[in-house]
Amino acid sequence: MELAIGIILGCCALGAGIAMIAGIGPGIGEGNAVAKACEAIGRQPESSGKVTTTMLMGCAVAETTGLYALVIAILLIFVAPGRFVDIMLKAVGK
Amino acid sequence: MNDNNTVELAKGKPEMKQPTGGFKFADFLLVLMMLLPIAAGITLKVLFATPTKGIEIKGPMIYCTFELPVQPLPITEAQVNSWLVMISITGFALFLTHGIRARVYTKRQFIAEWIVEKAEGLVKTNMGEYFAGFSPFIAAMLALSAFSSLMSLAGLFPPTSDLNVVTGWAILTFILITAYRMKCGPLTYLKTFGDPAPAMAPLNIISELATPVSMSFRHYGNILSGSVISVLVAAGLGGLSELIFGSFAETFPVLRVGLPAVLSIYFDVFSGVLQAYIFAMLTMLYTAGAFPADEFFKRHPDKAPKTTAEA
Numbered sequence: 237m238e239l240a241i242g243i244i245l246g247c248c249a250l251g252a253g254i255a256m257i258a259g260i261g262p263g264i265g266e267g268n269a270v271a272k273a274c275e276a277i278g279r280q281p282e283s284s285g286k287v288t289t290t291m292l293m294g295c296a297v298a299e300t301t302g303l304y305a306l307v308i309a310i311l312l313i314f315v316a317p318g319r320f321v322d323i324m325l326k327a328v329g330k
Numbered sequence: 331m332n333d334n335n336t337v338e339l340a341k342g343k344p345e346m347k348q349p350t351g352g353f354k355f356a357d358f359l360l361v362l363m364m365l366l367p368i369a370a371g372i373t374l375k376v377l378f379a380t381p382t383k384g385i386e387i388k389g390p391m392i393y394c395t396f397e398l399p400v401q402p403l404p405i406t407e408a409q410v411n412s413w414l415v416m417i418s419i420t421g422f423a424l425f426l427t428h429g430i431r432a433r434v435y436t437k438r439q440f441i442a443e444w445i446v447e448k449a450e451g452l453v454k455t456n457m458g459e460y461f462a463g464f465s466p467f468i469a470a471m472l473a474l475s476a477f478s479s480l481m482s483l484a485g486l487f488p489p490t491s492d493l494n495v496v497t498g499w500a501i502l503t504f505i506l507i508t509a510y511r512m513k514c515g516p517l518t519y520l521k522t523f524g525d526p527a528p529a530m531a532p533l534n535i536i537s538e539l540a541t542p543v544s545m546s547f548r549h550y551g552n553i554l555s556g557s558v559i560s561v562l563v564a565a566g567l568g569g570l571s572e573l574i575f576g577s578f579a580e581t582f583p584v585l586r587v588g589l590p591a592v593l594s595i596y597f598d599v600f601s602g603v604l605q606a607y608i609f610a611m612l613t614m615l616y617t618a619g620a621f622p623a624d625e626f627f628k629r630h631p632d633k634a635p636k637t638t639a640e641a
Contacts, residue, residue, distance in 0.1 A: 296608040300544050303551035310554065 237328070244320045252312040258305030265298040357428060363421030367414035371486045374410065390487050408492035415477050415489065419470075445469070456611065457618040460633075464614070471499065472610040479553055479602025483594075490602070491553040493546065500546035503613045507541065511620040514629065518622060545612055552605045556597030564590050 273291040277284045378391055390407035426442040449469035454462055475490060482488040489495045512519045523534045564586060571585035578584075627634040 292604060293608065293611060296548065296604075296612075299552075300548055303547050303555075304544075306551045306555055307547050310558075 240324060241321055244324065245317050248312045248317045248320070252309040255305045255309045255312065259302050262299050262302035266295045269294050269298065354429070357425060360421050360425040360428060364418050364425060367418045367421075368481075368484050368486070371411055371414045371481070372484065375407070375486060378407075390492050406492070406494075407487045408489040408495050411481055411486055412474070412478055412489035412495055415474060415481060419473050419477060453614065456614045458623075460621075460623070461614075461618060464617075468610050468614060471613065472606050475499070475549070475606035475609050476603050479606060480598065482557065482598050482602075488553055488557070488598075488602070490549060490605070491557055493550045496550045497542070497546040499549075499609070500542035503545060503616065504542040506613070506617050507620045510617055511622070514622050514625050518625065522622070541616060545609065549605050549609050552601055556601050560590060560593050560597055563593060 269291055273287050276287050280287075374393070375391075378393060392404045392406050393410060394405050396403045396405070423442075426438050426445075428438075429436075430439050430442070446465075446469075449465040449472075450462065453465040453468050457464060478489045478495075480488075482491075508519075511522060523531045523538075525534060567585040567589065568583040571583045575584055
């Protein structure tokens, strides 16, 4: 029984860690966005306000996939273990 | 009242000071209305929180639960805090507009006018002339979201790091989007789903339903991840200072000075305000984008904005 619970907890933690690999994508994407924004401001310093606003909007939208992963990781760490252990105990009949 | 003001203006500057009139008793009450909710929130938290040693990452506390026929309705910290924020913002707005008059300018009135002008400008540039009436709604959403996130500065649970609160706002936005998409009748609404080709309909439906999900996850995830990282960093620094400085650090964790404050400025202030802006911006863009403007103005020429008619 302890082994089964241990496997559940360990796999939840592993899953959370693997889910956060998705953080790579938004990192690269936002880096690109900011780099291009810097180039644009360097070329046209007078339009810096508009470029910054648009860049922040784009960053927020690009962040979405990373945040999906974050929510899944948070659920796996804080919610899923209890739920899974309950299901297992019910299945065993204790 | 208007005549009175013009007379005062004619007399010159010293008389202009009179209506600013200093701090009246009503103003004092309104300032109390702004500050008391925060104090009430802190008091509630102190009364209900159980003292724990070490760190803990947990959701909002449940203050009480009402038994309803369908399912019990818990009143959580997040709900109570968002009500407190609403009361506080109402007090702030009333304080800014109290004793407002035409042609007599006070500092408060300048601030209020600046806020109104900024909100109207934002809505008009992003949504167009037809949606000009949206500015109070957008400003209210912006203020509620920003001040909810800033609540963590007072040591309270920020309502925006509860998924339920933010999902409520996102569903409101979804209803708005759907309502404006339906402006030309349900048939046109259904036709938008088969937009490039009818085979795309399932994908379009999914992307439509994903809008509130992604909006709520974005707001909630940003605020919550900030508080989780802050707690982890504070705990790590506490442990590290205990390792280095020994028992002295148990009463005063030395290394906790400094870095958590800098993180808090980024995660609580910058990120919170930015997310509020992004939420309001996305609401504006989605609502304005869902509105079939050409079709609608073709059917109702009288409602078309005058600027396009002149141009």
